[in-house]
Amino acid sequence: MPEGPEIRRAADEVAAAIQGKIATRVTFGLDHLKPMEKLLSGHKVVAVETHGKAMLTRFEHGQNIYSHNQLYGRWYTAPTGQRPDISRQLRLSIETADRWALLYSASDIAVLPDAALAEHPFLSTLGPDVLDSSVTVETIEARLSSPRYRNRRLGNFLTEQRFVAGLGNYLRCEILFCSGLAANIRPADLDGAQRHQLAENILALPRQSYRTGGITNTLDAARKLLDAGATFEQARFHVFRRAGKPCYRCGNTIEKITSGGQACYWCPGCQQTG
Numbered sequence: 267m268p269e270g271p272e273i274r275r276a277a278d279e280v281a282a283a284i285q286g287k288i289a290t291r292v293t294f295g296l297d298h299l300k301p302m303e304k305l306l307s308g309h310k311v312v313a314v315e316t317h318g319k320a321m322l323t324r325f326e327h328g329q330n331i332y333s334h335n336q337l338y339g340r341w342y343t344a345p346t347g348q349r350p351d352i353s354r355q356l357r358l359s360i361e362t363a364d365r366w367a368l369l370y371s372a373s374d375i376a377v378l379p380d381a382a383l384a385e386h387p388f389l390s391t392l393g394p395d396v397l398d399s400s401v402t403v404e405t406i407e408a409r410l411s412s413p414r415y416r417n418r419r420l421g422n423f424l425t426e427q428r429f430v431a432g433l434g435n436y437l438r439c440e441i442l443f444c445s446g447l448a449a450n451i452r453p454a455d456l457d458g459a460q461r462h463q464l465a466e467n468i469l470a471l472p473r474q475s476y477r478t479g480g481i482t483n484t485l486d487a488a489r490k491l492l493d494a495g496a497t498f499e500q501a502r503f504h505v506f507r508r509a510g511k512p513c514y515r516c517g518n519t520i521e522k523i524t525s526g527g528q529a530c531y532w533c534p535g536c537q538q539t540g
């Protein structure tokens with residue numbers, strides 16, 4: 267599933283194509299949304315926001331298209347009229363005079379007026395967004411220490427969108443590795459310095475991934491691996507999807523376990539267990 271950084275990059279591409287322009291025609295590939303086409307067509311797109319893994323396309327007259335890509339949703343942008351050569355279901359198109367944005371395969375799409383955003387079942391429960399530059403390390407530390415989370419295992423709640431918005435499984439594994447902590451540790455097990463470092467990584471890794479197109483490995487290490495002939499997928503992570511391979515930091519073998527219902531990759535040599 268795409269995580270916060272991937273959705274933010276898709277939103278940047280959609281914004282470059284349609285933001286600040288009149289959406290001359292909006293069409294939906296879902297029957298229940300067809301009546302909304304008239305409501306949106308002919309109005310200017312004023313912003314393309316992300317809220318965790320959800321995207322909000324905002325129109326000048328106070329209407330919004332909410333979309334969540336889930337597992338399969340995929341945005342494309344192109345000169346208006348040009349379609350990518352794929353066999354997916356087109357679910358939404360936002361057309362402007364020169365370019366359009368197309369959303370394929372997603373089914374979690376809604377049209378909402380501004381006044382309804384605060385009540386939306388997903389948006390209204392989101393924690394602080396890790397890609398929102400106004401969110402601070404102190405905010406994350408306070409959440410980790412709060413009664414709601416301090417006695418829960420990190421592996422079980424880091425990807426809960428009500429804890430913080432935007433983390434998925436690769437970020438969870440990489441944050442735990444960079445913090446030197448196994449998935450079964452609880453915030454209550456940490457001293458102040460460890461909690462601070464964990465909070466820093468919860469913000470720093472998604473932000474680096476956003477800037478670099480998906481690299482959570484240290485940038486020096488990734489560059490050396492790429493120079494030595496590694497593929498991008500091989501170079502981008504410390505531990506994610508590297509089970510059976512040696513840890514770049516300590517040489518121990520990376521292991522794969524199940525934590526919080528998902529595969530969790532970790533290094534027994536680098537990460538302290540609870």
Ligand SMILES: [Zn+2]
Pocket residue numbers: 513514515516517518533534535536537
């Ligand atoms: Zn290691």
